[in-house]
Amino acid sequence: MIDTTVMGSYPQPKWLVDHERLLGDGVPRVRNEELWNVSAEYLDEAIEAATLVAIADQESAGVDIITDGEVGRESYFNHFANSLGGVSKDEIGVGVNRRGGTAEVPLVVGEIHREYPIEQKSATFLRSRTQGRTKVTVPGPFTLSQLADNRHYADQRALALAYAAVVNEELRDLEAIGIDVLQLDEPYLQANPEAAADIALDALAVATAGISATTCLHTCYGYAAYVSNKSTGYPFLDPLRDAPVDWVAIESAQPNLPGDTVARLAPKRVVLGVIDLGRETVETPEEVAVRIRAALEYISPENLAVSPDCGMKYLPRERAHAKLAAMVAGAAIVRAELS
Numbered sequence: 001m002i003d004t005t006v007m008g009s010y011p012q013p014k015w016l017v018d019h020e021r022l023l024g025d026g027v028p029r030v031r032n033e034e035l036w037n038v039s040a041e042y043l044d045e046a047i048e049a050a051t052l053v054a055i056a057d058q059e060s061a062g063v064d065i066i067t068d069g070e071v072g073r074e075s076y077f078n079h080f081a082n083s084l085g086g087v088s089k090d091e092i093g094v095g096v097n098r099r100g101g102t103a104e105v106p107l108v109v110g111e112i113h114r115e116y117p118i119e120q121k122s123a124t125f126l127r128s129r130t131q132g133r134t135k136v137t138v139p140g141p142f143t144l145s146q147l148a149d150n151r152h153y154a155d156q157r158a159l160a161l162a163y164a165a166v167v168n169e170e171l172r173d174l175e176a177i178g179i180d181v182l183q184l185d186e187p188y189l190q191a192n193p194e195a196a197a198d199i200a201l202d203a204l205a206v207a208t209a210g211i212s213a214t215t216c217l218h219t220c221y222g223y224a225a226y227v228s229n230k231s232t233g234y235p236f237l238d239p240l241r242d243a244p245v246d247w248v249a250i251e252s253a254q255p256n257l258p259g260d261t262v263a264r265l266a267p268k269r270v271v272l273g274v275i276d277l278g279r280e281t282v283e284t285p286e287e288v289a290v291r292i293r294a295a296l297e298y299i300s301p302e303n304l305a306v307s308p309d310c311g312m313k314y315l316p317r318e319r320a321h322a323k324l325a326a327m328v329a330g331a332a333i334v335r336a337e338l339s
Contacts (some may be wrong), residue, residue, distance in 0.1 A: 284326060
């Protein structure tokens with residue numbers, strides 16, 4: 001009960017990624033190979049070394065469900081989105097970011113399809129390097145469709161369902177490797193709830209069809225490095241009670257949501273963000289315990305897990321590790337009280 005995990009990403013070493021460019025360029029939607037500080041000849045080996053660091057940090061902090069830290073990705077989104085067939089390799093599309101500005105996005109010019117298993121290599125490496133439970137994330141079909149310049153499909157719904165089909169293929173391969181938790185990242189449910197109401201749950205049903213591994217849906221306001229005001233709420237939270245997934249993951253610490261927020265998802269299991277990634281100081285275990293206790297007034301401990309609010313990609317590594325350790329210690333306090 002009250003498992004601990006990370007949402008997905010962990011800080012990439014400075015010898016691997018140009019951190020100033022990473023922050024300054026914003027979240028990449030298309031390829032941004034200039035981010036890497038290692039030449040293509042040595043990049044795969046460097047990514048494996050950085051993955052071992054991310055795994056070791058999570059394990060030493062005591063985290064229950066481990067990811068590869070997504071250290072081999074330029075962003076949670078672009079690695080998967082730009083590896084698909086049907087996406088132009090020569091041209092870049094124009095879309096709208098969650099703040100209403102324009103953004104470079106994948107240009108869809110044909111039928112969306114997988115040319116190869118995209119996360120299989122990194123997932124296999126993760127599974128072989130830890131004895132713990134594992135999690136791998138992929139962008140969800142609704143967010144993929146929102147961040148694409150569609151020149152092929154009749155409408156956004158058709159595009160989202162096409163993305164859902166390839167996500168399902170990817171999840172099946174990851175399940176076959178033995179990954180315990182398969183997570184779909186859907187930040188645009190919060191950013192564009194009107195479109196989500198017509199598309200999202202149907203696309204998720206296609207994406208998760210036939211999957212036996214534990215599934216999780218993550219939605220959020222965006223990285224704390226870019227979004228400081230998170231007072232806008234979750235306009236598309238209540239419908240996720242009916243989402244075809246086992247868990248729903250939400251951030252709660254930075255927006256300071258009340259404990260009864262989890263009740264809006266009942267009877268769904270919830271991964272609750274209890275670590276504020278916009279805060280430079282490290283939470284104390286007792287602060288974490290307070291957040292967990294508040295949620296437990298509305299949800300059973302068997303149905304609650306905790307994590308940082310979002311991915312930790314933009315944090316200094318030392319702070320990220322310390323925050324994970326505080327999260328684990330806070331969860332342990334509450335487990336002991338329940339026992």
